[in-house]
Amino acid sequence: xxxxxxxxxxxxxxxxxxxxxxxxxxxxxxxxxxxxxxxxxxxxxxxxxxxxxxxxxxxxxxxxxxxxxxxxxxxxxxxxxxxxxxxxxxxxxxxxxxxxxxxxxxxxxxxxxxxxxxxxxxxxxxxxxxxxxxxxxxxxxxxxxxxxxxxxxxxxxxxxxxxxxxxxxxxxxxxxxxxxxxxxxxxxxxxxxxxxxxxxxxxxxxxxxxxxxxxxxxxxxxxxxxxxxxxxxxxxxxxxxxxxxxxxxxxxxxxxxxxxxxxxxxxxx
Amino acid sequence: xxxxxxxxxxxxxxxxxxxxxxxxxxxxxxxxxxxxxxxxxxxxxxxxxxxxxxxxxxxxxxxxxxxxxxxxxxxxxxxxxxxxxxxxxxxxxxxxxxxxxxxxxxxxxxxxxxxxxxxxxxxxxxxxxxxxxxxxxxxxxxxxxxxxxxxxxxxxxxxxxxxxxxxxxxxxxxxxxxxxxxxxxxxxxxxxxxxxxxxxxxxxxxxxxxxxxxxxxxxxxxxxxxxxxxxxxxxxxxxxxxxxxxxxxxxxxxxxxxxxxxxxxxxxxxxxxxxxxxxxxxxxxxxxxxxx
Numbered sequence: 001x002x003x004x005x006x007x008x009x010x011x012x013x014x015x016x017x018x019x020x021x022x023x024x025x026x027x028x029x030x031x032x033x034x035x036x037x038x039x040x041x042x043x044x045x046x047x048x049x050x051x052x053x054x055x056x057x058x059x060x061x062x063x064x065x066x067x068x069x070x071x072x073x074x075x076x077x078x079x080x081x082x083x084x085x086x087x088x089x090x091x092x093x094x095x096x097x098x099x100x101x102x103x104x105x106x107x108x109x110x111x112x113x114x115x116x117x118x119x120x121x122x123x124x125x126x127x128x129x130x131x132x133x134x135x136x137x138x139x140x141x142x143x144x145x146x147x148x149x150x151x152x153x154x155x156x157x158x159x160x161x162x163x164x165x166x167x168x169x170x171x172x173x174x175x176x177x178x179x180x181x182x183x184x185x186x187x188x189x190x191x192x193x194x195x196x197x198x199x200x201x202x203x204x205x206x207x208x209x210x211x212x213x214x215x216x217x218x219x220x221x222x223x224x225x226x227x228x229x230x231x232x233x234x235x236x237x238x239x240x241x242x243x244x245x246x247x248x249x250x251x252x253x254x255x256x257x258x259x260x261x262x263x264x265x266x267x268x269x
Numbered sequence: 270x271x272x273x274x275x276x277x278x279x280x281x282x283x284x285x286x287x288x289x290x291x292x293x294x295x296x297x298x299x300x301x302x303x304x305x306x307x308x309x310x311x312x313x314x315x316x317x318x319x320x321x322x323x324x325x326x327x328x329x330x331x332x333x334x335x336x337x338x339x340x341x342x343x344x345x346x347x348x349x350x351x352x353x354x355x356x357x358x359x360x361x362x363x364x365x366x367x368x369x370x371x372x373x374x375x376x377x378x379x380x381x382x383x384x385x386x387x388x389x390x391x392x393x394x395x396x397x398x399x400x401x402x403x404x405x406x407x408x409x410x411x412x413x414x415x416x417x418x419x420x421x422x423x424x425x426x427x428x429x430x431x432x433x434x435x436x437x438x439x440x441x442x443x444x445x446x447x448x449x450x451x452x453x454x455x456x457x458x459x460x461x462x463x464x465x466x467x468x469x470x471x472x473x474x475x476x477x478x479x480x481x482x483x484x485x486x487x488x489x490x491x492x493x494x495x496x497x498x499x500x501x502x503x504x505x506x507x508x509x510x511x512x513x514x515x516x517x518x519x520x521x522x523x524x525x526x527x528x529x530x531x532x533x534x535x536x537x538x539x540x541x542x543x544x545x546x547x548x549x550x551x552x553x554x555x556x557x558x559x560x561x
Contacts, residue, residue: 061456080462087460093453097475097553106471107461164460 009070010162010194011035011058016067018053018220026219027053031067033213033222037161040188040195042205042212044251050220051198052166058196059085059164072161079162083111086155086193090167092147094139100150101126101135107158125153128187145176152184156191163188163195169204178236181207185234202255206230206247207239214254224254306332330525335532338525350526354512354533361496361508362537364424368431368499369492369541373485376436380443381469390444401437405495408433409502423505431495435488442484446477482549489541497534509534 011034018028027050035041043051056062058069060076071079079085086107094103101122108118126132129149139147148168155163169177181204188195199205205212209228216223228247230238238244310331313324322328339351347353379397383390409430416426450473458468500510509530516527 059460061459080460083462085460087457089453089457091453093451093457095454095472095475097478109471110458110461110463110467 009034010037010039010072011196012068012070013054013058014068014070016054016057016064016069018050018057018062019065028057028064029219029221031220031222035194035196037072037194038192040185040197040208040210042197042199042209043215044199044202044205044212045215045220045223045255046217047200048220049215049217051215053220054215055164055166055196055198058162059087083107083158084161086158086160086163088148088151088155088163088165088168090170092139092144092151094147094150094154096139099136099138100131100142103139103150104154104157107154111158121157125157128156128190129153129183143176144172145180148172148180149183152187156187156193159191159193161193163191163193165195165197167198167200170199170201177204178239182234182236184208189233202248202251203239203244205251206244207234212251214251216255223257226250226254303332327521327524330528335525335528338523338529339533343526350529351533354509354530357507357509357512358533358537360424361493361500361510361534362541364427364499364508365431365492365496365537365541367425367428368495369435369488371428372432372435372488372492373439375432376439376484376488377443377481379436380440380447383440384444384447384473385465397437397440400433405430405434405498406502409499412499413503423503423507427496427499427503427505427508430499431492434495435492438484438487438491439481442480443477446480447473449480450476478553482545482553485545485549486542489545490538493534493538493541509537 013031013033016028016031017026019026031054043054045051053062057064058071058076060069060080069076071084074082074084095106098106104122104125105118108121113121122135126135129152131146131149131153134142134146139150142150151168155165169180172180185208197205197208199208206228212226212228214223214226215221226247230241230243230247306329310324310329312318318324339354340349342348343350343353379393383394383397412430412433413426416429421429447469454472454476455468458472463471496508497510497513500508501514505511506515512530513527513534516523516530520527
């Protein structure tokens with residue numbers, strides 16, 4: 001869909017199939033997808049559609065059975081070794097024995113930054129996610145939303161080209177989630193990185209994304225791509241606009257249509 | 270969005286009372302044990318009961334005699350027994366301390382090795398287990414002779430025997446502790462392209478600490494036992510093992526001396542345990558609900 005060269009794309013997924021040894025299930029089947037730099041792309045679909053697996057294939061944490069993934073013109077493996085990925089999971093996965101500041105600094109330590117540079121960067125990140133004053137707290141002293149903000153700060157601390165997020169707000173309450181959605185957009189605009197965001201919330205996908213990839217299960221396939229043409233920057237009010245509902249409905253129908261097809265196919269057997 | 274550091278503050282404010290409470294509880298427990306010992310003696314001697322064993326001055330000397338024995342000389346014109354026992358404790362403590370440290374380091378190293386290789390684990394773990402089924406008395410003479418041939422001082426040789434007892438719990442719990450690291454935390458480290466060494470040091474090792482410290486507590490007391498037993502076959506007279514063997518032979522003449530020595534040995538074990546508990550408090554930082 002894009003005329004851009006392969007090596008200019010943020011992510012190029014070509015013919016990716018993933019079959020798991022156990023039970024021989026096909027998690028992903030012939031996925032082709034290209035992401036442009038600066039895009040915010042959500043992967044949405046029912047559970048078991050392989051969206052988390054696809055995210056891990058992009059991040060070189062899971063090897064595809066067939067096909068290739070390139071990130072910024074490099075292989076996914078090389079991109080991981082070059083520390084091009086910032087990852088955020090559904091749980092914050094903070095290190096209990098480290099303070100907020102030291103959690104954020106961990107990737108920087110691994111990248112060999114010196115103490116002074118680390119401290120400066122941590123200070124910036126703490127301000128970016130609005131956690132100033134909590135630097136020396138331990139994770140268990142923070143609320144779920146604050147922990148997630150630490151995880152995001154940690155993922156962005158080393159300025160990765162690609163931010164991979166696996167249902168990062170799935171475990172949070174609705175209010176916290178909507179607030180963090182806005183914060184994430186602000187951070188995304190400030191950092192200019194490309195985001196791949198896995199979610200099973202239709203409204204979250206519409207609100208956050210520039211583009212949504214709808215996936216269908218068994219085997220995991222791309223059921224459709226939807227451009228989200230809501231103006232940038234997004235604001236909380238947009239959740240009430242007619243265009244927002246149109247897009248949400250479009251996604252819902254794509255999801256439902258594919259699930260219905262699936263049931264029909266299975267019924268025929 | 271203020272979180273509550275209240276529990277910490279409360280604990281800090283209340284520490285003198287807390288300390289007082291602890292001292293009181295300790296004193297109370299000691300008093301109850303003392304009363305139980307003396308009560309048991311009194312009842313069995315009054316009634317003349319012979320089960321499970323006859324109670325007399327030989328089988329159960331009065332506690333007061335045992336404690337006061339510490340301040341009496343071993344023989345005419347010698348310093349009080351406690352002086353002698355403290356000197357011997359120092360010697361045994363050196364053996365046990367060396368044994369504990371050696372056992373902890375070797376045990377941890379073996380644990381790390383076996384954690385990283387499934388093949389090694391399968392191949393070697395049975396022998397690690399088997400090593401613990403061999404009575405320490407059967408190994409002691411070889412260690413003493415081998416150690417002597419490479420010029421190790423006597424206390425270090427006994428330390429090696431003690432280490433034989435202390436490495437095992439550390440190995441087992443190190444493996445378990447390293448395995449306990451959160452898989453998502455490891456996935457995260459992969460995404461940072463962290464080297465195996467960094468993963469071990471930054472994630473697995475801190476995650477293993479609660480397990481390792483649980484093992485170190487077992488090893489701390491075992492190291493004292495190991496040192497005392499290690500002294501026996503080597504006929505070392507400078508430590509508590511030598512004293513115990515000696516007082517064993519004179520038990521019918523002077524039972525309180527052996528009991529007194531046992532109390533000192535127990536105190537040494539408790540001191541070792543206490544040091545590990547203290548170190549754990551300083552080192553392990555996890556969420557309060559994770560602290561076992």
